[in-house]
Amino acid sequence: MGMDVYGEAATSEVGEYFRNNVWWWRPLADYILRTHPELASSCAEWHSNSGDGLNAAESIALADALDADLASGAVDAYSTAYAAEVAALPREACNLCNSTGLRTDEIGVAHGYDKPRDPATGRGGCNGCAGVGTREHWAASYPFATENVREFAAFLRASGGFKIL
Ligand SMILES: [Zn+2]
Structure with missing residues (x-):
């Protein structure tokens, strides 16, 4: 839009x-x-x-x-x-993983987002927050x-x- x-x-x-x-x-x-x-x-x-x-x-x-x-x-x-x-705004909670960094819903499990992020490959971890549990402020x-x-x-x-x- x-x-x-x-x-x-x-x-x-x-x-x-x-x-x-x-x-x-x-x-x-x-x-x-x-x-x-x-x-x-x-x-x-x-x-x-x-x-x-x-x-x-x-x-x-x-x-x-x-x-x-x-x-x-x-x-x-x-x-x-x-x-x-x-x-300076605070980071926000990630709603895809409830701020755990691991996404355990059906989509998360299907894509391996429920496994901890591997720093070597960059794979795994919640896709909403890169496994960190928080995201940038919406602003x-x-x-x-x-x-x-x-x-x-x-x-x-x-x-x-x-x-x-
Ligand atoms: Zn997340």
Whole structure:
């Protein structure tokens, strides 16, 4: 699943279409909502495919703000802080093996996930957590990157307004 963002009156190819899968879209939209809530406010539904969006003037204003953030290093700073925050989150229990590291249900037994992991071959152990019993926090699946903001700013500037579908 993803967010397909369509330019309404694109002035160049880059403004026609922007796509992030849901994992990438959420942190990008959150960045915009946190740092520029007023510029983003005409679009109420940043987190759904309901066709909400901004008009041409609003899109340019947001592009200007994002480009200023990129130039000042604010996006890089946010990215670094975001990564540190995610890395500091506690690991989560693995529900496939009840945190034992060994998966003893039918599928686990059929694939040998019920045997301890062999470090030499990498075989065995729960396939949900590599036999560790815990997994990365779910938030680790939502990446944020400066380059993604740069791409979205370029899209915004040339979009002529957009809708999120
Ligand atoms: Zn597991």
